[in-house]
Amino acid sequence: MSAASSSSLPPAVRREPLSRVEPGLPAAWYRDEAHHRREVERLWHGGWIATARCDEVAAPGDYRVVEIGGQSILIVRSDAGRWRAFHNTCRHRGSILCTESAGRLRGGRVVCPYHAWSYDLDGHLQSTPRRMPTADFDPAAFGLLPVAIDTWGGFLFVHLGSGPVQPLAEALGWIPERFANHRLDTLVSAHRLVVDVQANWKLVCENFCECLHCPPVHPELCRVVPAYREGGAWGLQRDASGRPVAEPSTEYREGARTLTLDGTARVPPFAGLDAGQQATLYLPAMLPPNLFLNVHPDYVNSHLMFPTGPGSVRIVYDWLFEPRALADPAFDLEHYVALWRTTNAQDARNCEWQQRGIGARGFDHGVYLPQEFDCHRFADWVREALEDPVAGQRPI
Ligand code: FES
Ligand SMILES: [Fe+2]
Known part of the structure; x- marks a missing residue:
């Protein structure tokens, strides 16, 4: 779910309702195996995919294995403290290298479980x-197959493309500026849910793009954001100066400080926020195809999504906080988890x-x-990216 909202939006993300009813993507695109393979190749293997939090691969030798559309990718922290990503495939005869999803590599080596070829953390x-x-064997020709990797906001992104790679900063567009003061890179996960959902990945994206469904689907969310009961949250739209374009009766529940079941906050706002940002209780953002952010003044609910077939995805939900919040003995995790756990499940x-x-x-x-304009923008991106992957990513 999400709204189209909010204050301090860079002008480039001003949105308007559609002036007409627009056709959705072809229904077959949500279930057809051959089309799904095309989307995986073009959109998932041709763009930046958020894979994990940086602190999951914190120390030299730590590793994570992620599956992205049938590709197994190994992410390691090298001895020099750099994150490196490789195809999780041995250059001898192609065995998978790391068979667990996470761990620490003994002796700083990736050792193949088949004939025991070993590689250092830089892939050599x-x-x-x-x-x-034999005279012909050159070890330098058998390094691990590299994958582009970069970070933003404490997330590790990889790009499986073989041609020129759009810089991650360009793909993220306005997102880093919007959340600069939230310092997402400093946040740590206090709670994670991994859920398999029997739906095409695009349905999950489209669901995140509109709040027209909020009144019938999310009664708990509507209690803390009463504006969501009104016309798909269109009232939360702001102009370039931050003023509401159409003022809803009440944006947030009276006295609300964050998005929890009753709107109360039990940890301080993020240290870097100004007064206006502290009062902006909800900032959504999506970098399609797989990163979703529900950003609040004191915590973030993030979603990473991975397709497991044309009609199924695995979603990793995290609840991210400042370390100082978690250090408080009175920290009440359930208070913060309950709303999005319920809303995400809905x-x-x-x-x-x-x-x-x-x-x-x-x-x-x-x-x-009309209010589903962000779904339309997402659908346009899908169509364009299928035709021309070089067009790159852009946030919704
Ligand atoms: S396949 Fe890896 S060492 Fe043989
Ligand atoms: Fe929703």
Whole structure:
């Protein structure tokens, strides 16, 4: 879920309602195996994918393995403190290297479980036990296959593309500026949920792009943000100076300080926020295809999504806080987890219902109503990226 909202938006992200009903993406794109493979190749293997938090791969030798559309990617922290990413594939005869999803590499080596070739943390081949020497064998030609990696906001992003790679900072567009004072890179996860959802990944993106569904689907969220009961949160739209374009009766529940079930806050706002940012209780952002942020003055609910088939995704939900908040013995995790745990589950359930319904014979495509303008923007991006992957990513 999400709204189209909020204050201090850079002008480039001003949005307007659609002036007409627009056709949605073809229904077959949400279930067809061949089309899904095309999307994986173009959109998921041709763009930046958020994979994990940096602090999951904190010390030299730490590693994470992530699956991105059938590709197994190994992320390590090198001895020099750099993050490196490689295909999790041995250059001898192609075995998977790390068989666990996370851990620490003993002795700073990646050792293949098959014939025990080993690689250092920069991917150089270091040893080939029991290999009979031949003049033609050049270890330097058998390094691990590298994958582009970069970071922002405390997230590790990888890019599987083989051609020129759009810089991550460019792909992120206005997102870093918008959250500069939130210092997302300093936050740590206090709670994680991993959920398999039986829905096409695009349905999950579209769900995040609109709040027209909030009144029937999210009663708890609407209690803390009463404006969501009104026309898909259109009232939260701001002009370039931050003034509401159409003032809703009440944006947030009276006295609310953050988005929790009752709107109360139990940890201080992020240290770097100004007064206006402290009063902006909700800032959503999405970098398609897989990073979603629900940003509040004192915590963040992030979603990373990974497709597991044309009709299924795995979503990793994190609740991120400043370390000082977690250090407080009175820290009340449940107080902060409850709202989005409920809301995220409601969204996932609706996406699963939509996935089932979208397979109906004769259902060619849905439609986007005026308030679903961000769904339309997302659909445009999908269409463009399928035609021309070089067009790159842009935030929603
Ligand atoms: S496949 Fe890795 S050492 Fe043989
Ligand atoms: Fe929602």
